[in-house]
Structures are given as structure tokens and as C-alpha cells.
Amino acid sequence: MATNTKELSVEEKLRALYDLQLIDTRIDEIRNVRGELPLEVEDLEDEVAGLTTRTEKLKQDLDVIEDQIKAKKNAIEDHQTAIKKYQKQQESVRNNREFNSLTKEVEFQELEIQLAEKQIKEMKASMESKKEIIASSKEKLEAKSSHLKHKKSELADIMAETEKEEAFLSEKSAEFEALIEARLLTAYKRIRSSVRNGLAVVSIERGASAGSFFTIPPQTQVEIAGRKKIITDEHSGRILVDSSLAEEEREKMKQLFSQF
The missing domain is CATH 1.10.287.1490 (Helix Hairpins)
Structure with missing residues (x-):
């Protein structure tokens, strides 16, 4: 994936962030298998x-x-x-x-x-x-x-x-990071390092944010679904995406992960 030279739309930023989260989570899972x-x-x-x-x-x-x-x-x-x-x-x-x-x-x-x-x-x-x-x-x-x-x-x-898969995913993680503006990437990494499960970007599931399970007000849910601005969970600080976008990106990443 080549580094994008044009300004991404908010939706593209959200997709890139969620893809990065899915890749980094998979890397976390691989490293957890090794454990101590x-x-x-x-x-x-x-x-x-x-x-x-x-x-x-x-x-x-x-x-x-x-x-x-x-x-x-x-x-x-x-x-x-x-x-x-x-x-x-x-x-x-x-x-x-x-x-x-x-x-x-x-x-x-x-x-x-x-x-x-x-x-x-x-x-x-x-x-x-x-x-x-x-x-x-x-x-x-x-x-x-x-x-x-x-x-x-x-x-x-x-x-x-796991070594080959981790190396491949680490490369993909770097490629997605290159798509995301520095300020947003810094925020992503800060949130990720501050939460126990490493989830900085989560989807809305049944009216609540995955990972923290705090209910999201209906009006905020509408704004999140509109994909016009980056919205964070006021309780956990995590970046929020709508469930449809999340499902689409999960399917896309599933294809990527299925290579191994």
C-alpha cells in the first residue's frame, strides 16, 4: 500500500484507524501467545x-x-x-x-x-x-x-x-500508520497505551462502545454514523466508529489475515 498523498476524508481516516486497530490487535494476540x-x-x-x-x-x-x-x-x-x-x-x-x-x-x-x-x-x-x-x-x-x-x-x-505473520502485519501496520496524520496517530497510540486491552478504536454495538460498554447517546450515535468528524467516547477516550463501518473493515482485514 503506497502512502496516500491526498488529504483523506474523515470516513477514510476512520477506516484507516480501524484497520490499523485490527492489525495491531492481531499482532497483540500473536505476542500474547508467546506470553512470558x-x-x-x-x-x-x-x-x-x-x-x-x-x-x-x-x-x-x-x-x-x-x-x-x-x-x-x-x-x-x-x-x-x-x-x-x-x-x-x-x-x-x-x-x-x-x-x-x-x-x-x-x-x-x-x-x-x-x-x-x-x-x-x-x-x-x-x-x-x-x-x-x-x-x-x-x-x-x-x-x-x-x-x-x-x-x-x-x-x-x-x-x-507466528514470526512470518507478525513481520507481515508489522509492515502493514506501518503502512496504515503512514496514511494517518501525525496528530491523530499520536492520539491513537496514546489511547492504546493507556487502556488494558490496547483498543483505541472501537465500534458501537447495541448502543454502547465496545470495550467500555458505556451507552452512547442517540444523537452522538447519529453523528458517528455520519462519519463527518472524529468522535471519542467521553468515558474511555476511545475513538468511535459505527458498526457498519466496523463490519466492513473486519471483513476486509479477515481476508488479509486469512493468508496465514
């Missing part, structure tokens, strides 16, 4: 990434602790070697002072061994705790990954069904 799925997928992706990072960090911590335990065990061996050396030296000392000095060295090395053994025990306990956390994290990660895979598949199926 895209956000759910995004949240699950964040959770999976967080659990993966946490598990990897814990594994790295285990590697560090293992290296520390090895270092402590090597230190114990060094202390034991030192003890043997001092004990050997005690066999050839010349006086008590030298003997006592070597005894203190042996005692110091023994204390260092005790401290290292205590630290190894603590580090092993820390490793066991981290292993339990890793196992729990792996279970959560597997569950979340499975759930994410399911949700991604669900979203992909919906997107495959």
Missing part, C-alpha cells in the same frame, strides 16, 4: 550460566586445595628429613647444650608436622564440602538445562508459526 516465554528462556539462560560458572569455580577451588595438600605433604617430608638429620647429629654432640639445642629443633619440626597435618585435615574437609556443593549444583544444572531446552523448543515452535 521469551523472558522465561532468558531467565533460565542466566540461571544455567550462573550455575555453570559456579561449578567451574568450585572445581578450580578443588584443584587449588589439592595443590596445597600436596605442598603440605611435601613440607611434612622435609620436616621428617630434618628430624632424622637432627637426631643423627645428637649422636655425636659434645655437650648437653648442643644436645638440647638439637632437641628443640626436633620438637619444632614435629610441631610443624602436626600443624601441617591439621591443615591437611581441614583442607580435605573443605574439599568434601565443595564436592557436595558441586554434586548439588550439577543436579540443578542438569534440571535447569533440561527445562531450558524444553522452553527453547516451545518458543522456537511458536516463533516458527
